Amino acid sequence: MKMTGAKMVIESLNEERVDTVFGYPGGAIMNVYDEIYKQNHFEHILNRHEQASIHAAEGYARSTGKVGVAIVTSGPGFTNAVTGLATAYMDSIPLVVISGQVPTTIIGTDGFQEIDAVGISRPCTKHNYLVNKIEDLPRIMKEAFHIARTGRPGPVHIDIPKDITAQVGNFEYPKEVNLPTYKPTVNYNKRQLKKAMIAISKSKKPLLYVGGGAILANCGHEIREFAKKTNIPVVETLMARGIMGHDNPLLMGMLGMHGEFAANMAAYETDLLISLGARFDDRVTGRLDEFASKAKVIHVDVDPASIEKLVKANYPIVGDLKVTVEGMLESLKDIEFNDFSNWVALLKEYREKEPLRYIDSNTVIKPQWPIERVGEILGNKAIISTDVGQHQMWTAQFYPFSFPRQFITSGGLGTMGFGLPAAIGVAKGNPDKVSINFSGDGSILMNIQELMTCVQSNLPVINIILNNNYLGMVRQWQTMFYENRLSETDLSIQPDFKMLVESFGGLGYRVTTKEEFDAALKDAVEKKRPAMIEVIVERNEEVLPMVPNGHALNEMTLIGDIDE
Amino acid sequence: MNNFNHYYDSETIRQVISVIVINEHNALSRIVGLFSARGYNIDSLTVAPITGSEYSRMTIVTTGDKRVIDQIVKQLNKLIPVLKVNEHKNVIEKETVLIKIPINQPISDVEVIARAYNGHIQNVTDDAIVISATDEPHRIANFTNIMNNRFNPLEIVKSGVVAMER
Numbered sequence: 071m072k073m074t075g076a077k078m079v080i081e082s083l084n085e086e087r088v089d090t091v092f093g094y095p096g097g098a099i100m101n102v103y104d105e106i107y108k109q110n111h112f113e114h115i116l117n118r119h120e121q122a123s124i125h126a127a128e129g130y131a132r133s134t135g136k137v138g139v140a141i142v143t144s145g146p147g148f149t150n151a152v153t154g155l156a157t158a159y160m161d162s163i164p165l166v167v168i169s170g171q172v173p174t175t176i177i178g179t180d181g182f183q184e185i186d187a188v189g190i191s192r193p194c195t196k197h198n199y200l201v202n203k204i205e206d207l208p209r210i211m212k213e214a215f216h217i218a219r220t221g222r223p224g225p226v227h228i229d230i231p232k233d234i235t236a237q238v239g240n241f242e243y244p245k246e247v248n249l250p251t252y253k254p255t256v257n258y259n260k261r262q263l264k265k266a267m268i269a270i271s272k273s274k275k276p277l278l279y280v281g282g283g284a285i286l287a288n289c290g291h292e293i294r295e296f297a298k299k300t301n302i303p304v305v306e307t308l309m310a311r312g313i314m315g316h317d318n319p320l321l322m323g324m325l326g327m328h329g330e331f332a333a334n335m336a337a338y339e340t341d342l343l344i345s346l347g348a349r350f351d352d353r354v355t356g357r358l359d360e361f362a363s364k365a366k367v368i369h370v371d372v373d374p375a376s377i378e379k380l381v382k383a384n385y386p387i388v389g390d391l392k393v394t395v396e397g398m399l400e401s402l403k404d405i406e407f408n409d410f411s412n413w414v415a416l417l418k419e420y421r422e423k424e425p426l427r428y429i430d431s432n433t434v435i436k437p438q439w440p441i442e443r444v445g446e447i448l449g450n451k452a453i454i455s456t457d458v459g460q461h462q463m464w465t466a467q468f469y470p471f472s473f474p475r476q477f478i479t480s481g482g483l484g485t486m487g488f489g490l491p492a493a494i495g496v497a498k499g500n501p502d503k504v505s506i507n508f509s510g511d512g513s514i515l516m517n518i519q520e521l522m523t524c525v526q527s528n529l530p531v532i533n534i535i536l537n538n539n540y541l542g543m544v545r546q547w548q549t550m551f552y553e554n555r556l557s558e559t560d561l562s563i564q565p566d567f568k569m570l571v572e573s574f575g576g577l578g579y580r581v582t583t584k585e586e587f588d589a590a591l592k593d594a595v596e597k598k599r600p601a602m603i604e605v606i607v608e609r610n611e612e613v614l615p616m617v618p619n620g621h622a623l624n625e626m627t628l629i630g631d632i633d634e
Numbered sequence: 635m636n637n638f639n640h641y642y643d644s645e646t647i648r649q650v651i652s653v654i655v656i657n658e659h660n661a662l663s664r665i666v667g668l669f670s671a672r673g674y675n676i677d678s679l680t681v682a683p684i685t686g687s688e689y690s691r692m693t694i695v696t697t698g699d700k701r702v703i704d705q706i707v708k709q710l711n712k713l714i715p716v717l718k719v720n721e722h723k724n725v726i727e728k729e730t731v732l733i734k735i736p737i738n739q740p741i742s743d744v745e746v747i748a749r750a751y752n753g754h755i756q757n758v759t760d761d762a763i764v765i766s767a768t769d770e771p772h773r774i775a776n777f778t779n780i781m782n783n784r785f786n787p788l789e790i791v792k793s794g795v796v797a798m799e800r
Contacts, residue, residue: 192664193671197714200660217714251656251717375708378701 071242075204076101076235079168082211084111085243088139090130090498091115092123096143097183099170101235103141115498115527118519120147122491124154124225125517128163129495132478133453135288137218138163138495143170145183148229149190153485155225156194160482161309162286164223166214167195173233174202187229196224201231204239216247221254222373223286254372258389263397266344266368266385271405273342273366275413276302279325282309282481283347283371287391290474293346294318296399301410303417305333307348309481312471322417323426326354327617328463331424332417334615334623337362339416344368347391350380351482360622370394424628426467428611437461437536437607438468440587444506444534445470447591452504453478453496457489457513460542463613465508487516490533494520497529504532504595511537511564511604521574524600532594533602535567538609546612550627551619571602579603644699648677650722650797651707653692656715657683664713665692674698674706678729678771678794689717695771695795724800730768730793731778737762739785751777762788771795 073081079102083091092115095103106114117123120142127138138158142151148169158165172181188200197217199210207230214226270276284293290313297304297320304314305325314321323330325337334356337343343365348354355361358380369376369383370391377386387394428438441464444452454469455478456462462479471477478496480488489507497505514535524531541559548556568578577599579590587605594601615626655661662681669676677695684691696706703721710719735744737760744765745755751774753767767777774792781787 188660189663192660192667198660202659249714252714373712375705375712377708379705379708 071240072238073241074101074105074236074238075201075207075230076105078204078207078239078241079211079230079235080105080109080111081241082208082243083139086137086211086215088112088137091139091141092117092126092130092495093141094118094120094123094143094147096147096170098144098172098232099141099147099168099235101232102168102170102230115494115523117491117494117523119517120150121153121487122494122517122520122523124151124158124165124167125485125488125491126495126498126523127165127167128154128158129455129478129492130499131163131165131495132492133475133496134499135475136499137215138165139168140165141168143183144172144187145185147183148187149185152190152194155191155227157480157483157485157488158225159194159196161282161480162223163225164218165225166218167225167227169227169229170235171200171229171231174231175233177231188227191227194225195227196222198227198229200229201234204234204237207234207239208241208243212244213247213249216249217252222376255374255388256390256393258370258387258394258397260397262385262387263394263401266387267398267401267405269342269366269368269385270300270302270344271407274408274410275340276342276344276410277336277340277365278302278304279307279337279343279345279348280304280310280313281307281346281348283391284310284313285474287347287372288474289392289395290314292392292395292399296395299399299402300407301414302344303336303410303414305329305336307351307354308466308479310348311466311477312474315472316470317472320414322421324466325623327356328467328613328615329617329623330421330426330467331615331626331628332420334617334626335420336417338364338622338624340365342366342368344370346370346395347372349376355380356617356621356623356625360624427629429629431608434608435582435584435587435605437538437605437611438464439584440534440536440605440607441465441468441508443584443587444591447588448504448506448595450476452506453500455479455489455493455496455505455507457507457509457516458484458486459510459513460546460611460613461508461510461513461536463543464536486513489513490517490520490531491523493531493533494523494527494529497524497531498527505530507531507533509533509535510542511535511539511561512541515565518570521571521576521600521602525575529600530598531600532591533571535602535604536607537564537567537604538607538611539564540609543613549612567602567604571600574600576600576602580606582606644701646697646699647703648695648697649703650725650727650795651694651696651710652720652722652797653694653710653716654684654689654718655692656717657688657690658715661690661715662692664715665710668709668713669696669706672705672709674702680794680796693794693796720799722797722799725797726800727771727795727797728768729771729774729795730766731774732756732764732766732791733778733781733787734762734764734789735781735785735787744781744785747777747780753777
């Protein structure tokens, strides 16, 4: 069928059953936007900044498991999107991001709003394309979605010059992808898996170390089954929160820099670390040469390059995590395991001795409290996004996550300004859940304009701002490691958040007591409108436990160390 | 047991890698970008289309410890346009050098030395002669040193290494 390049973009999105597109128009992408005006296949959400369009597409992708789609214009439109692409790349989130480009006749002349977009996006995408010929467009669209969602997922960028979107060509959407150079491994090596299972049967203190790959591969159920049948304890990374469910007796908590004592001690004492979709990030391992130093390592990852990037793997297994864990479950019937109940009991003892806790106050709201409180009131009815900083760690620690994809956060890149736009994507993709964004008074101002998106698109995102008038995490490091020189982290002068959200047309609350918080949350949930609850919290609360930079996981600063 | 030390002790090795990659714009920059972004070394790089196919072959000489070389190979394999990466173990390596020497130098010596390195005089003008030599990279390095020290060359151009498994 003959049609313009712009129409081809729309038709391709329709072929991929895309129901939501985030974006922002501009000169070089206007032909595509003209077709968006005419179509009724998908809904377009107009963000107020291209970075937010990408984060919103991420929030949508992270919470639903579908490929997120965003459309931006050339030049500044695209460069604004780069932080979003890098965020998605670091966390392996499947996205297709389409940008306009100046006409092919202008490329290379420093034209108005021209930038080498594919040159810029190369290091922060899984793959990228500049469309040179209209004949290539349907194939590239098909390949982009395929590459984004298969193997180790990731963002794919397509840069389309304006004259290509205006040209008319023949549209036939390919049925299949033909990429001889791209064949991600799905099936694990059976002999290797058998060796790994024998290693588990010989071990006395095995530990399942579960990462974000478990969420991406949708294998929460399989991992819970495997842990239950073998009685092997589990630690989760930040990106894996929700895999086990907070009340699962085998979950020893989150490990890493702000992990639980029991989880970090488990990693310290284990004799067999079974890594499932985790990548040994420095925020998890602490001092690398001391990480799980008594253990042999089974390393399962879909990406061969992740294996032995940082840690020697005694049993490397490349394969789709869901398929591999299914294989592990299958092989259980042939293998006798040790009784791990003493090991589990020891870790439970650690958990009871040094639980995750904070010291509550009657005079001021401690920042952990509103997080726990939302957990008590909404629990698994909410999907929780965060920005980056202290509030992010407290949310990871104190919210009772009960299912995968319930916790939406920027792990790898640590992007401030992520939370609100991501919560927009969550709200769009999950209308039956309450979309909550926990943010700090620093982070929220990085994409505050997205309140307008919430109001215009009628997306009832509830932003809970834990306001300590500090750039809290940096302040904490300055206090602990820079002799309290609070260089540029005092944010005493902040906007009136209540008035600010009201000026956008949303609901505003400012609370200083627990009773006010409960009332505000109840009101915001009932009214189903975009809202912002500013909670005035204790200024100097620290995120604990903490493993100082360059220390081993068993060298934690615990809450008792600070208070006494 | 320690899972990490074995990497830290390992020595720096030189590795010849060939990469078969789809001919498309951006392919070279993807590969070079991978090296620069991850802080890996490229000592030399040659690239040319493979006759009668839609692929090109790149020959990359790099240095690093075992962990770095492993990562280079894995990360190259991960790039979408890369068909095959070969870590050569037993290869014939060749490099070509072109050297321009002013005509007033003792030319008979030039010819004799060049021949020892499979070299020839390629061109002679009123001002200069150009010699070429093709040999193993370490011999080309020797040859270049000798010529540099003795004949004040005007210009030296090296091709980079091409390699083939024996």
